[in-house]
Amino acid sequence: MKNYFFTKALTSDGWHNNVLICVNDQGIISSVTADASDQNALKIDGYAIAGMPNIHSHAFQRAMAGLAEYSVSSQDSFWTWRDLMYRFAAVITPEDLKTIADQLYMEMLKAGYVSVAEFHYLHHAPDDAPYQSGAKMSHSMTRGAKTSRTLIGSVKMSHAIINSALRTGIALTHLPVLYNASGFGGQPLKEEQKRFSHNVQDFCTLLSELNIKQDNYKLGMAFHSLRAVQEPDVHIAINHLSNLDANAPIHIHIAEQIKEVEDCIAWSNKRPIEWLNDAVTLDKRWCLIHATHLNSDEIRMIASSGAVVGICPTTEANLGDGLFPLSDYLTRSGRFAIGSDSHISVSAAEELRLLEYGQRLTLQQRNITAAATKNTHTGAALYHEALKGGVQASGFDGGAIEKGRRADIITLDPKSALLAGTPDEKILDRFIFNGSQNMVNNTIVLGRLCVKNYRHFDEDNITAAYIELVEKLQKRVSLRHE
Numbered sequence: 001m002k003n004y005f006f007t008k009a010l011t012s013d014g015w016h017n018n019v020l021i022c023v024n025d026q027g028i029i030s031s032v033t034a035d036a037s038d039q040n041a042l043k044i045d046g047y048a049i050a051g052m053p054n055i056h057s058h059a060f061q062r063a064m065a066g067l068a069e070y071s072v073s074s075q076d077s078f079w080t081w082r083d084l085m086y087r088f089a090a091v092i093t094p095e096d097l098k099t100i101a102d103q104l105y106m107e108m109l110k111a112g113y114v115s116v117a118e119f120h121y122l123h124h125a126p127d128d129a130p131y132q133s134g135a136k137m138s139h140s141m142t143r144g145a146k147t148s149r150t151l152i153g154s155v156k157m158s159h160a161i162i163n164s165a166l167r168t169g170i171a172l173t174h175l176p177v178l179y180n181a182s183g184f185g186g187q188p189l190k191e192e193q194k195r196f197s198h199n200v201q202d203f204c205t206l207l208s209e210l211n212i213k214q215d216n217y218k219l220g221m222a223f224h225s226l227r228a229v230q231e232p233d234v235h236i237a238i239n240h241l242s243n244l245d246a247n248a249p250i251h252i253h254i255a256e257q258i259k260e261v262e263d264c265i266a267w268s269n270k271r272p273i274e275w276l277n278d279a280v281t282l283d284k285r286w287c288l289i290h291a292t293h294l295n296s297d298e299i300r301m302i303a304s305s306g307a308v309v310g311i312c313p314t315t316e317a318n319l320g321d322g323l324f325p326l327s328d329y330l331t332r333s334g335r336f337a338i339g340s341d342s343h344i345s346v347s348a349a350e351e352l353r354l355l356e357y358g359q360r361l362t363l364q365q366r367n368i369t370a371a372a373t374k375n376t377h378t379g380a381a382l383y384h385e386a387l388k389g390g391v392q393a394s395g396f397d398g399g400a401i402e403k404g405r406r407a408d409i410i411t412l413d414p415k416s417a418l419l420a421g422t423p424d425e426k427i428l429d430r431f432i433f434n435g436s437q438n439m440v441n442n443t444i445v446l447g448r449l450c451v452k453n454y455r456h457f458d459e460d461n462i463t464a465a466y467i468e469l470v471e472k473l474q475k476r477v478s479l480r481h482e
């Protein structure tokens with residue numbers, strides 16, 4: 001049992017002062033008391049709010065953030081960026097991935113995220129040969145299980161991610177990715193994509209290997225995109241995952257680029273969401289990442305299915321994807337969550353701010369999210385909608401400070417000049433719309449204080465190892481145009 005005492009907290013029935021929150025040994029909130037005394041409690045100087053789930057991450061890309069901002073051709077695009085990213089991905093070992101993810105997950109905790117959904121396609125290790133599998137040799141791996149030779153590297157790569165989550169304290173929704181074609185209709189993989197690939201039987205074995213029972217860990221899975229999978233494999237993988245956990249989350253990149261929509265229509269005569277909705281039962285287990293290019297039928301389809309759209313505003317802006325039709329979608333009670341994807345920014349507040357600003361710039365109006373959700377305050381509307389969608393897409397039952405929920409809590413610094421003189425109802429507005437200086441001073445995940453007064457408990461060691469690695473990586477891979 002741990003007791004925390006906060007200067008102020010946003011509980012499920014509004015803001016209160018001097019709030020005592022008791023957390024049981026499993027990290028679940030057992031009581032919330034306003035106007036309490038701080039006896040026997042750890043006093044936290046901060047305004048407590050529920051912490052944000054980050055529902056889309058490719059951890060290795062953190063180490064190349066900001067290194068692809070130069071011109072490769074006269075028409076640079078998502079696709080020229082992808083070639084650079086493949087070059088970087090090719091050299092990352094399990095040890096490298098662990099060091100990068102340690103830094104990234106720590107940064108997420110410091111920026112207000114309490115969980116991460118890792119959309120993990122960097123399978124195999126650089127030195128194994130997954131696509132020339134041949135005879136499968138048994139090899140003793142995790143928990144004494146027998147793992148085929150073709151999966152040894154993949155299990156190691158996944159364990160790098162799992163161990164980073166354990167070290168930093170962030171909750172992890174691990175989403176191994178099925179990726180076995182380079183284009184619609186099962187086109188053969190390119191050489192540089194082979195590292196990401198498993199046949200569907202091996203993929204199911206990998207899921208079983210990673211089905212670990214821990215409080216801060218949840219196994220789901222992802223399909224890389226419609227262009228990277230074929231329908232029979234989609235059904236086999238869903239059935240296998242459902243046998244492990246009938247509620248496990250399923251994520252997919254979809255409709256991110258116009259070219260992808262056009263290719264899907266040329267192949268199937270259907271738009272991507274239309275195709276997916278016909279092929280599977282879209283429901284609350286699904287998280288559709290990006291879903292940028294939608295027509296009104298598709299907006300209606302997603303909203304009525306109960307699925308979440310995973311929007312990654314800073315990455316979508318960086319890659320020139322386009323803007324999600326947020327206003328129409330929210331008007332139909334559609335659900336969304338946010339992710340930092342390529343990690344050119346690691347800040348929940350910045351993702352939400354850019355999401356709203358993109359809409360304002362195109363619609364030439366203000367307070368779009370507030371109006372579409374019938375709220376008065378835009379910051380509060382953005383934050384609460386993203387929490388609701390994030391809880392659903394991550395599978396972790398936080399998202400509110402109330403009895404029975406996970407104690408996934410962050411605090412905003414009452415001493416920050418950016419929060420000075422703020423009435424309670426405008427605190428979330430100021431958090432999101434008052435500049436980019438971080439005001440998250442404490443982060444608690446499942447009852448554990450991971451960031452205290454702006455410092456992670458293992459910050460110095462994690463950052464020193466990351467800096468050393470990134471300097472070495474610059475020598476191993478060139479992202480300059482060649």
Ligand SMILES: [Zn+2]
Nearest residue numbers: 058119253341
């Ligand atoms: Zn992505």
